[in-house]
Amino acid sequence: MATTVVLGSQWGDEGKGKLVDILAADADICTRCAGGNNAGHTIVVPIDGVRTTFAFHLLPSGLVNPKCTGLIGNGVVVHVPSFFDELDALEAQGLDCTGRLFISDRAHLVFDFHQIVDGLKEVELGGSSIGTTKKGIGPAYSGKASRSGLRVHHLFDPVVFADKFRKLVEGRFKRYGHFEYDTEGEIKRYQALAARLKPYVIDSVVYLHQAIASGKRVLVEGANAAMLDLDFGTYPYVTSSATTVGGVCTGLGLPPRLVGHTIGVVKAYTTRVGGGPFPTEQLNPIGEQLQSVGREFGVTTGRTRRCGWLDLVVLRHSHMINGYDALNLTKLDVLDGLEEIQIAVAYKIDGTPLTGFPADLGVLAKVEVEYVTLPGWKTSIEDTRNYEELPEKCRTYVEFIEDFLKVPITWIGVGPGRDAMVTKKTAK
Numbered sequence: 247m248a249t250t251v252v253l254g255s256q257w258g259d260e261g262k263g264k265l266v267d268i269l270a271a272d273a274d275i276c277t278r279c280a281g282g283n284n285a286g287h288t289i290v291v292p293i294d295g296v297r298t299t300f301a302f303h304l305l306p307s308g309l310v311n312p313k314c315t316g317l318i319g320n321g322v323v324v325h326v327p328s329f330f331d332e333l334d335a336l337e338a339q340g341l342d343c344t345g346r347l348f349i350s351d352r353a354h355l356v357f358d359f360h361q362i363v364d365g366l367k368e369v370e371l372g373g374s375s376i377g378t379t380k381k382g383i384g385p386a387y388s389g390k391a392s393r394s395g396l397r398v399h400h401l402f403d404p405v406v407f408a409d410k411f412r413k414l415v416e417g418r419f420k421r422y423g424h425f426e427y428d429t430e431g432e433i434k435r436y437q438a439l440a441a442r443l444k445p446y447v448i449d450s451v452v453y454l455h456q457a458i459a460s461g462k463r464v465l466v467e468g469a470n471a472a473m474l475d476l477d478f479g480t481y482p483y484v485t486s487s488a489t490t491v492g493g494v495c496t497g498l499g500l501p502p503r504l505v506g507h508t509i510g511v512v513k514a515y516t517t518r519v520g521g522g523p524f525p526t527e528q529l530n531p532i533g534e535q536l537q538s539v540g541r542e543f544g545v546t547t548g549r550t551r552r553c554g555w556l557d558l559v560v561l562r563h564s565h566m567i568n569g570y571d572a573l574n575l576t577k578l579d580v581l582d583g584l585e586e587i588q589i590a591v592a593y594k595i596d597g598t599p600l601t602g603f604p605a606d607l608g609v610l611a612k613v614e615v616e617y618v619t620l621p622g623w624k625t626s627i628e629d630t631r632n633y634e635e636l637p638e639k640c641r642t643y644v645e646f647i648e649d650f651l652k653v654p655i656t657w658i659g660v661g662p663g664r665d666a667m668v669t670k671k672t673a674k
Contacts, residue, residue: 276308321497
């Protein structure tokens, strides 16, 4: 198939960017299908011989490959000022994106008032705060769902845009009170931004289908992850879009038959940001060690990530929904210093095993986690590049995950650099 999909399989922050960077070397197009600039992918690559770190939020991280075209699909919500801020920052670091970056004319727009409203909604929630990135993503998707949103194509009809924009802002004033916001100033600002944005805007559905029909290779870069999906994640502690494989179809206008190889990215332990139950969380020195060694701080917000053991109940749920053909196990080197490593294999309530991942967070908060304990390997694997050269106890950990999920682990991340990836041959 011409289309390869890379999806987060836990609560995000699995390190999808590195695999996307590697696969983009053989892709003609790298595209985003959901989310907005609440995503965060870090890519570390050499530019003119200098090790350079690129932080992607809204733009597809496959742009690091100079021969790859980036496409922001219709399912993404776009904050135009952030789009240009990110583009300018990348180009200042030596990444030339001229003529190889496009946005769907059907993508919905995020405005600054959405970001203000995002914060006001969190204040309303008080103690049950979801912990959003305050990037306005939820309010923008709310507008989309209520059929009151503005899309990219609206920018190019100044009269229609201004009229709709004023009505949108007035509606937010009625709902949240009159917060400080320069409506007319924003209209003028977006008139200028529209002129700059126009060369990037295309009919992405036609573009993608023509590309695939001509034999072009498409790489879909998932944002967020399965457990943040609006339907299948730990609702309401989720994002506001479809982050699973279904979001690829709706967020790009592709039928299922064109969705090819699906890869799940799995961190070798579990992290999450924001609120909500986290069954394998380690609020102890182990959790602190994972946090410190793994540098678990958000790319977009800088927030500290909560850390815990790998949870195979979560991954089984994720695999049922996404149907992974292969897995990328990331940050395995973070476990190098541990004497023992635990893996969650089942949830129980009052001693009775649960058959799946519970929808009810009240139930999830009460589960008893059943663990399997494996010995640590107590040596650095950061310089290892061949699977057979990994310590035996390390390979035992990898193969336990494979056997439990019945999905091959093809890539293993052993460090932050582009080359710090072990490719594991899969038996046919």
